[in-house]
Every structure is written in C-alpha cells, then in structure tokens.
Amino acid sequence: MNARDSDLGYALLALLQQAPRSGYDLRKLFETNPIGHFSDSPGAIYPALGRLRRRGWIEPLSGGAPSGRRRQALRPTALGRRAFRAWLQLPVEHKDVAHGLDGLVLRFAFMSENLERRAIVRFLDSLREAVRAHLGNLERFRRVEAARLPPSGRLAFDSGVAGLRGYLRWAERALREIKR
Amino acid sequence: MNARDSDLGYALLALLQQAPRSGYDLRKLFETNPIGHFSDSPGAIYPALGRLRRRGWIEPLSGGAPSGRRRQALRPTALGRRAFRAWLQLPVEHKDVAHGLDGLVLRFAFMSENLERRAIVRFLDSLREAVRAHLGNLERFRRVEAARLPPSGRLAFDSGVAGLRGYLRWAERALREIKR
DNA sequence: GTACACATGTAACCGGTTACATGATTGC
DNA sequence: GCAATCATGTAACCGGTTACATGTGTAC
Numbered sequence: 001m002n003a004r005d006s007d008l009g010y011a012l013l014a015l016l017q018q019a020p021r022s023g024y025d026l027r028k029l030f031e032t033n034p035i036g037h038f039s040d041s042p043g044a045i046y047p048a049l050g051r052l053r054r055r056g057w058i059e060p061l062s063g064g065a066p067s068g069r070r071r072q073a074l075r076p077t078a079l080g081r082r083a084f085r086a087w088l089q090l091p092v093e094h095k096d097v098a099h100g101l102d103g104l105v106l107r108f109a110f111m112s113e114n115l116e117r118r119a120i121v122r123f124l125d126s127l128r129e130a131v132r133a134h135l136g137n138l139e140r141f142r143r144v145e146a147a148r149l150p151p152s153g154r155l156a157f158d159s160g161v162a163g164l165r166g167y168l169r170w171a172e173r174a175l176r177e178i179k180r
Numbered sequence: 181m182n183a184r185d186s187d188l189g190y191a192l193l194a195l196l197q198q199a200p201r202s203g204y205d206l207r208k209l210f211e212t213n214p215i216g217h218f219s220d221s222p223g224a225i226y227p228a229l230g231r232l233r234r235r236g237w238i239e240p241l242s243g244g245a246p247s248g249r250r251r252q253a254l255r256p257t258a259l260g261r262r263a264f265r266a267w268l269q270l271p272v273e274h275k276d277v278a279h280g281l282d283g284l285v286l287r288f289a290f291m292s293e294n295l296e297r298r299a300i301v302r303f304l305d306s307l308r309e310a311v312r313a314h315l316g317n318l319e320r321f322r323r324v325e326a327a328r329l330p331p332s333g334r335l336a337f338d339s340g341v342a343g344l345r346g347y348l349r350w351a352e353r354a355l356r357e358i359k360r
Numbered sequence: 361g362t363a364c365a366c367a368t369g370t371a372a373c374c375g376g377t378t379a380c381a382t383g384a385t386t387g388c
Numbered sequence: 389g390c391a392a393t394c395a396t397g398t399a400a401c402c403g404g405t406t407a408c409a410t411g412t413g414t415a416c
Contacts, residue, residue, distance in 0.1 A: 006375065024395050033325075034317040035340060036278035044376055046397055051375095069383045069396050098216035100280070109336035120332065137214040145213075152300065155357060156289035159350045160215060166346045170339045177335060186403065204367050224404055226369055231403095249368045249411045 001055065004087070007103055008038055008048050013057060013076055013084050014110040020061045020073040023049055037102065049074065057083055088115055092126040097134045101127075101167055108174075120178050128171045135164050181235065184267070187283055188218055188228050193237060193256055193264050194290045200241045200253040203229055217282065229254065237263055268295055272306040277314045281307075281347055288354070300358050308351045315344050 005013075012026055021029075023045055030040040038044070052058045057080030061073040076084065088107055096104050104127055111120045138161050146154055185193075192206055201209075203225055210220035218224070232238045237260030240246070241253040256264065268287055276284050284307055291300045318341050326334055 002374085008376085022395075023397090027395090034278070034314070034321050035337070036275075039376070041377065042395090042397065043378070043399095047375075050397090069394085071384090071395060095216075098214070100282070102280070105336050105339050109333045110330075112330045112332035134214070141214050150290075150292045151357070152292035152354075153289045155350075155354045156285050157215070159285055159347065159354075162346055162350055163343060166342055167339065170335075170342055174332075174335045174339075177331070182402085188404085202367075203369090207367090219404070221405065222367090222369065223371095223406070227403075230369090246368095249366085250413090251367060 005051060005055070005057075005083075006048065007106055008044060009052055010084065010087050011038060011106060012045070012048055013052060013080055016058055016074055017076050017081065017084060017110075018113070020075040022071045022073050024071060025073075037106070052080065055083070056080070084110075085114060089119065089123075092123065092130050094130060094134065097127075097130045097164075101131075112178075117178060121175065124171050124175045124178065128168060128175075131164055131168050131171065135161065135168070138164070185231060185235070185237075185263075186228065187286055188224060189232055190264065190267050191218060191286060192225070192228055193232060193260055196238055196254055196256050197261065197264060197290075198293070200255040202251045202253050204251060205253075217286070232260065235263070236260070264290075265294060269299065269303075272303065272310050274310060274314065277307075277310045277344075281311075292358075297358060301355065304351050304355045304358065308348065308355075311344055311348050311351065315341065315348070318344065 015021060015026060015029065023042075026049075027040045027042065027045055030038050030045075049058065053074075056077060058074045059077050061075050088111055090107070092104060108120075108123065108127075111123065115123075138157075142157065142161070146157070149157065195201060195206060195209065203222075206229075207220045207222065207225055210218050210225075229238065233254075236257060238254045238256050241255050246252050268291055270287075272284060288300075288303065288307075291303065295303075318337075322337065322341070326337070329337065
C-alpha cells in the first residue's frame with residue numbers, strides 16, 4: 001500500500017476530524033457546497049473511506065458490526081490524526097505548483113485548526129517562494145517563445161501567469177492575516 | 181468507444197494540426213515547456229496517440245508499416261480536423277467552470293488558428309457568463325457559511341473566489357484583444 | 361564495438377466516473 | 389402497505405502514473 005492517500009482521502013479525514021460523520025454526511029457536504037472540487041458520488045467516497053479504514057486511519061464511532069445499511073458515524077484514530085498532520089506538513093514541491101495549486105490550497109484550508117502559527121507561516125513562505133520560482137520560469141519562456149505563439153495561445157499562456165500572480169498576492173494577504 | 185476523447189488527446193491533435201510531428205516530438209514539447217499541464221511520459225502519450233489512430237483522427241504521414249522503432253510523423257485526417265473543430269465549439273457548461281477552467285483555457289489556446297473571430301467572441305462571452313454565475317454562487321455561499329469556517333478555511337475559499345475574478349478580468353481583456 | 365540519445369511501446373496499478381443494486385427508515 | 393428518501397456499497401470502465409522493455413542511429 002502506498003504511503004500517501006489521495007487528496008480526497010485527506011479531505012475526508014480532515015472533515016472527520018472536525019466532527020464524526022457518516023459517509024452520507026460527507027457526500028451531502030460535497031453536494032451542497034459550491035467549491036465543487038470533489039465529487040459527491042458514492043463511487044468515489046465509499047471506496048476512499050474503505051482505504052482509510054484499511055490503513056487504520058479511521059474507525060466507526062460506536063464499535064460492533066452494523067447490521068444492514070444503517071448509518072455509521074466515523075472518526076479518525078490516533079494513527080489517522082498523525083497521518084493527517086504529516087500530510088499538512090509535507091514540503092512544498094515544485095510539481096505541486098506546476099500542476100495547479102489546488103492540492104496546496106486544500107492543505108492550507110485545514111491548517112489553522114491543526115498546526116501552530118509558526119508552521120503555517122513557514123508553509124506560506126515556501127509556497128510563495130515556489131510560486132515566484134515558477135513565475136520566473138514562465139516569464140523566461142514567454143520572452144523566448146511568445147512570438148511563436150498564435151494570439152489565443154499567448155492569451156491562454158498569460159491567463160496562467162495572471163493566475164499565478166494572483167496566488168502570490170493571496171499568499172501575502174494570507175500571511176498578513178495569519179500573523180495578526 | 182466514447183464520442184469524446186481526453187484533454188490530452190485534443191491537445192495532441194491540436195499540435196499535429198500545427199505541423200506533422202512524431203510521438204517523440206510531442207513528448208519533447210511537453211518536456212521543455214513550463215506550463216506543465218500534461219505529462220511527458222510515454223505511458224500517457226503513446227496510448228493517447230493509439231486512441232486517436234483507432235478513431236481515425238490521425239494517420240502516419242508516409243504510409244506503410246514502419247519496420248522496428250523508427251520515427252513516424254503523424255498528421256490529422258479530415259475526420260480528425262472535424263472532431264477537433266467540434267471540440268473547440270462545445271458549449272461552455274457550468275461544470276467546466278466549477279472544476280477549474282483549465283479545460284476551457286486549453287480550448288481557447290487553439291481557437292485563433294481554427295475558428296473565426298465571431299465564434300471566439302461567442303466562446304468568451306459565454307465563458308464570462310458562466311464564471312459570473314459561479315461567482316454568484318460562491319459569494320452567496322460565503323455570506324451564509326463564512327462565519328462557520330476556520331480562518332484558513334475562509335482564506336482558502338477566498339483564493340478560489342480571487343482566482344475566478346482573475347479569470348473574469350482575463351476574459352474581458354481577451355475579448356478586447358480579439359476584437360482588435 | 362560500445363555507449364548514449366533517439367524512438368516507441370507495454371504491463372501493473374490506481375483512483376475516479378457512471379450506473380446499478382440493495383437494505384433501512386419515515387411519512388402517509 | 390407503499391413511496392420516497394436515507395444510507396452504503398459494488399462492478400465495469402477509463403485514462404493517467406510508474407517502471408520497464410526493446411529496437412535504431414550516431415559519435416567516438
């Protein structure tokens with residue numbers, strides 16, 4: 001078994017850490033909230049919960065095999081809480097930035113409940129540096145290649161650059177807000 | 181077989197439409213360019229090219245089965261060019277916006293070479309409307325739920341909102357530039 | 361003649377999507 | 389008793405990831 005679970009797995013783990021919930025509760029959360037990053041389909045959520053259980057990261061709130069299909073609230077185990085904190089503290093890597101910052105923002109979303117301020121500041125600092133470095137790459141590339149791109153290709157490229165600049169501003173704002 | 185291929189498939193098709201290239205050429209393109217949206221691994225590219233060939237969307241430039249593993253340049257067929265244009269002209273749907281605009285931006289990137297100006301303007305208009313609608317959802321949600329979110333959760337949510345606002349500004353800029 | 365870059369592929373695995381199945385509870 | 393909804397799951401499929409396999413051309 002892989003040491004690391006999917007983003008969906010960690011998102012579920014995080015939500016179970018906020019309060020015990022059933023698989024159905026989790027589905028409804030994804031269904032009603034407009035962020036839409038994760039699917040609310042049972043075919044995604046129940047297999048993910050199965051993985052977490054097999055890893056020993058979550059357990060049913062009240063033990064004993066349930067008969068039939070009754071609702072069963074789940075909560076993280078001590079092992080699960082450790083695994084979750086370890087995930088939050090993973091270093092920021094270049095590929096996390098290159099393929100879209102969604103995974104990093106997801107991790108950040110749960111930090112204030114689970115990490116001390118210093119660790120969050122460290123995270124945002126290294127995120128900022130990684131974004132700056134990638135922006136440098138993109139701008140170098142643009143100087144060399146922009147002339148070769150068709151108009152809409154260039155505009156599409158610029159939307160990526162603008163998005164990254166937006167994340168930079170956001171990280172700075174988040175830093176100010178966290179430090180308060 | 182599905183009527184629609186993956187984003188990777190259409191990206192390859194688009195690049196072959198610009199000029200005949202081999203699978204290796206395509207890999208190198210993905211390897212050197214910093215956008216990093218697609219993998220340069222042979223395990224992604226060659227199966228995707230196989231799909232395109234089985235669909236009859238691409239063909240080897242010079243017919244005749246190649247002996248061994250010699251380089252083989254590919255080009256789109258008439259059917260492939262039609263499929264590509266159809267993909268470019270797919271309507272903008274809400275889910276394309278909710279799950280991240282990457283797919284839409286990819287389509288836009290190839291429009292100026294393949295669509296007339298009116299169609300591009302129509303695309304950007306409907307993209308703008310879809311983003312506005314989704315922003316409305318997010319802002320409604322935020323008014324109701326923001327108080328319940330932990331500080332970093334609220335900040336993460338705001339990064340999504342800021343990103344969408346950025347896309348709105350970008351679409352407006354792109355419209356001005358396309359109309360010129 | 362051998363090392364290395366060129367070039368194309370395949371196999372095992374993994375997780376999400378879609379669609380379907382099925383049992384339990386509630387309201388009437 | 390019966391419909392609707394609550395609640396949990398499974399099976400087939402699909403495409404990307406990782407790692408490996410293998411043949412070809414060139415430089416030395």
